Amino acid sequence: MRYQMNDNLVLRGSYSTSFREPSLSQLSTSLVSLQGLQDFNADGTRNGSTAFIRVAVAHNPELEPETSTNTNLGAIWTPNDQTSLSVDYWSIDYENVITIENAQGKIIADPTDPDIKRISGTLVGVTTEYQNAENVEAEGIDIEGSYSFDTAWGEASVGFNTARILGYEIPNGSGGMKDVVGLFNHDNFARSMPETKSVISAKLSNGDHNFAAYIRMISDYETTRALDALATSRGFSQDIDSFTTLDLRYSYDMEVSGYDVKLSAGINNATDEEAPIVYDAANFSYDPKHHDPRGQMVFLGIKVTM
Numbered sequence: 001m002r003y004q005m006n007d008n009l010v011l012r013g014s015y016s017t018s019f020r021e022p023s024l025s026q027l028s029t030s031l032v033s034l035q036g037l038q039d040f041n042a043d044g045t046r047n048g049s050t051a052f053i054r055v056a057v058a059h060n061p062e063l064e065p066e067t068s069t070n071t072n073l074g075a076i077w078t079p080n081d082q083t084s085l086s087v088d089y090w091s092i093d094y095e096n097v098i099t100i101e102n103a104q105g106k107i108i109a110d111p112t113d114p115d116i117k118r119i120s121g122t123l124v125g126v127t128t129e130y131q132n133a134e135n136v137e138a139e140g141i142d143i144e145g146s147y148s149f150d151t152a153w154g155e156a157s158v159g160f161n162t163a164r165i166l167g168y169e170i171p172n173g174s175g176g177m178k179d180v181v182g183l184f185n186h187d188n189f190a191r192s193m194p195e196t197k198s199v200i201s202a203k204l205s206n207g208d209h210n211f212a213a214y215i216r217m218i219s220d221y222e223t224t225r226a227l228d229a230l231a232t233s234r235g236f237s238q239d240i241d242s243f244t245t246l247d248l249r250y251s252y253d254m255e256v257s258g259y260d261v262k263l264s265a266g267i268n269n270a271t272d273e274e275a276p277i278v279y280d281a282a283n284f285s286y287d288p289k290h291h292d293p294r295g296q297m298v299f300l301g302i303k304v305t306m
Contacts, residue, residue: 001013001014008077008078008079009075009076009077009078010075010076010078011074011075012072012073012074012075012076013071013072013073013074014070014071014072015069015070015071015072016069016070017067017068017069017070018067018068018070019065019066019067019068020065020066020067020098021065022060022063022064022065022066022098022130025059026059026060026063026098026130027059027060027061027063028059028061029059030056030057030058030059031056031057032054032055032056032057033054033055033057034052034053034054034055035052035053035055035103035104036050036051036052036053036280037050037051037052037053037055037103037104037107037123037126038050038104038107038225038226039107039111039118039122039123040107040108040111041111042111042112046226046228047111047121047123048122048123049228049230050228051123053103053123053124053125053126054124054125054126055103055125055126055127055128056125056126056127056128057100057128057129057130058127058128058129058130059129059130060129060130060131063098063130063131063132064096064132065096066094066095066096066097066098066132067094067095067096068092068093068094068095069092069093070090070091070092071090071091071092072088072089072090072091073088073089073090074086074087074088074089075087082147082148082149083145083146083147084144084145084146084147085143085144085145086142086143086144086145087141087142087143088141088142088143089139089140089141090139090140090141090142091137091138091139091140092136092137092138092139093135093136093137093138094133094135094136094137094138095134095135096132096133096134096135097132097133097135097136098130098131098132098133099130099131099132099133099189100128100129100130100131100189101128101129101130101131101189102128102186102187102188102189103126103128104186104187105187105188106126106128107123107126108187109173115127115128133170133171133189134171135171136168136169136170137167137168137169137177138165138167138168138169139165139166139167140163140164140165140166140167141163141164141166142161142162142163142164143160143161143162143164144159144160144161144162145159145160145161146158146159146160147159151204153204153206154204154205154206154207154209155204155205155206156202156203156204156205157201157202157203158200158201158202158203159200159201159203160198160199160200160201161198161199162196162197162198162199163196163197163198164195164196165181165193165195165196166181167179167181168180168181168190168193170188170189170190180193181193181195182194182195182219182221182222183221183222183223183224184221184222184223184224184225184240184278184280184287186223186224186225186280187224187225191289192221192287192289192290193221194218194219194220194221194290195219195221196217196218196219197216197217197218197219197290198216198217199214199215199216199217200214200215200217201213201214201215208252208253208254209250209251209252210249210250210251210252210253211249211250212248212249212250213246213247213248213249214246214247214249215244215245215246216244216245216246216247217242217243217244218242218243218244218290218291219242220239220240220241220242220276221240222238222239222240223238223240223278223279223280224238225238225279225280227279231279235277236277236278236279237279238279240276240278240287241276242276243273243275243276243290243291244273245268245269245270245271245273245292246269246270246271247266247267247268247269247270248266248267248270249264249265249266250264250265250266251263251264251265252264256304259304259305259306260304260305261302261303261304261305262301262302262303262305263301263302264299264300264301264302264303265298265299265300265301266298266299267296267297267298267299268292268296268297268299269292269294269295269296269297270296271296272295272296273295274293274295275287275291275292275293276291
C-alpha cells in the first residue's frame with residue numbers, strides 16, 4: 001500500500017505471509033564438523049578446557065514448513081529535488097523456524113544428554129539435529145537519507161543509512177522468550193547480532209571521474225561465554241568492541257574501440273583498523289559475520305561492457 005499525502009510526503013506499508021519448506025538435505029542428509037566447545041559437569045562446573053569436538057548434525061524427516069507474518073510501515077520525505085529521507089519499521093513473526101540445535105547450548109542445558117558422547121570422562125562428540133523452533137519475533141527500523149548539490153569540482157552527494165534491530169526474541173527453553181539483540185549468541189541458534197549498523201557516504205562526480213568515501217560503523221555487543229584464565233591473560237573480555245572503517249573509491253569511465261571501460265581503484269579499511277577480538281572457546285578469533293580481520297587492502301579493477 002502506498003499513499004501520497006502531498007508533493008513531499010509518501011506513506012507506505014505492507015502485510016504479507018510466507019512459508020519455506022525444509023530442504024532435501026535437512027530432511028535426509030547428515031553433516032559432520034568440528035566446533036570449539038567447553039564441556040560442563042552436571043553441577044554446572046567446567047569439565048576440562050575448551051577443545052575442537054566432533055559435532056554431527058542429524059537430518060530430521062519430521063520437519064514442518066517454516067511460516068512467517070511480515071509487516072512493514074514507512075514514510076518517504078522529499079522536501080526538494082536534492083533531499084530525501086526515508087524511515088521504515090518492520091516486524092517479522094516466524095513460526096516453526098527451521099534451525100539447527102546449538103551444540104554448546106545442548107551441553108550447557110543437560111551435560112548428561114545421551115547425544116553427548118564421552119570416553120573416560122572426556123568429551124569426544126555431540127549429536128545435534130535440525131528442528132522447528134517454537135517461534136521467533138523480530139523487529140527493527142531502517143533509516144536512509146541523502147542530499148545532493150553542485151560544487152566547483154562537480155556534482156556531489158552525501159548520504160547515510162542505518163539499520164537498527166529493536167528486538168529478536170527466541171524461545172529460552174523454559175517456556176518463555178529471550179531477546180538476543182546485542183549478543184554473540186554462542187549457545188543458541190541465533191547468529192551474532194550487533195544492535196546497529198550504519199554507513200555514511202560522500203560522492204563526487206566530474207565528467208568521467210568518480211570519487212567516493214564510505215564510513216562503515218558496527219555497534220558493540222557482548223558474549224555471555226565465561227572466560228578462562230588463558231583467555232583473560234590474552235586480553236579477551238566478554239565485551240566486543242564497536243568497529244568503524246573507512247573505504248575510499250575512485251573510478252574512471254572511458255570508451256575503447258567501441259567498448260565501455262571502467263577503471264577503478266581504492267582502499268578498503270584505509271586507516272588499517274584491527275577487527276575486534278572475540279573469545280569463542282577454542283577459537284581465539286574474531287566474528288566473521290560482521291568484521292573483516294584483513295586490515296588495509298588496496299585494489300585495482302577493470303570492467304569492460306561489450
